Amino acid sequence: FGKKGVKGVKAEKKTQKKTALKKNIVPGSVLILLAGRFRGRRVVFLKQLESGLLLVTGPYAINGVPLRRVNQRYCIATSTKVDLKGADYASVDDAYSARTEAKKKGKSEGAFFSEESSKSQMPQEKKDKQKKMEEGIAKGLGADMKAYLKARFSL
Numbered sequence: 001f002g003k004k005g006v007k008g009v010k011a012e013k014k015t016q017k018k019t020a021l022k023k024n025i026v027p028g029s030v031l032i033l034l035a036g037r038f039r040g041r042r043v044v045f046l047k048q049l050e051s052g053l054l055l056v057t058g059p060y061a062i063n064g065v066p067l068r069r070v071n072q073r074y075c076i077a078t079s080t081k082v083d084l085k086g087a088d089y090a091s092v093d094d095a096y097s098a099r100t101e102a103k104k105k106g107k108s109e110g111a112f113f114s115e116e117s118s119k120s121q122m123p124q125e126k127k128d129k130q131k132k133m134e135e136g137i138a139k140g141l142g143a144d145m146k147a148y149l150k151a152r153f154s155l
Helices: 107-114 124-139 143-150
Strands: 029-033 041-047 054-057 068-070 076-083
Touching: 029 054, 041 143, 054 124
Parallel strands: none
Antiparallel strands: 029 041, 029 076, 041 054, 054 068
């Protein structure tokens, strides 16, 4: 390996470059989700986050898809566009969607069976913020576009 007294060259730290956005995905375009809980749903693309993930929304009032992060590998872009006027998503970042770490404590057998599964609920202020952000998009949609977003995609 190296001789004594000779310093080796340090390896440079690799930084993850921002994922390039597919050319046909622009803010306001309608995407079809291919995986996850909402597979087959049509969603509106809002912006690309720092992590490279896409921020999308249903809107929730129309097809039940909340504000969520999606990997662009699991999306099909359509040629349909939606007007994003009055929608401000600058405050949403990766930390907005991050899960809060719950402390895990040891449970006895009795406590395990007596306790109902406590699902983590979304805080009310987060729900209100999401509703306010999606309002502008939902108002600007026509009846035909609402029906299009509600319809599931399948082959």
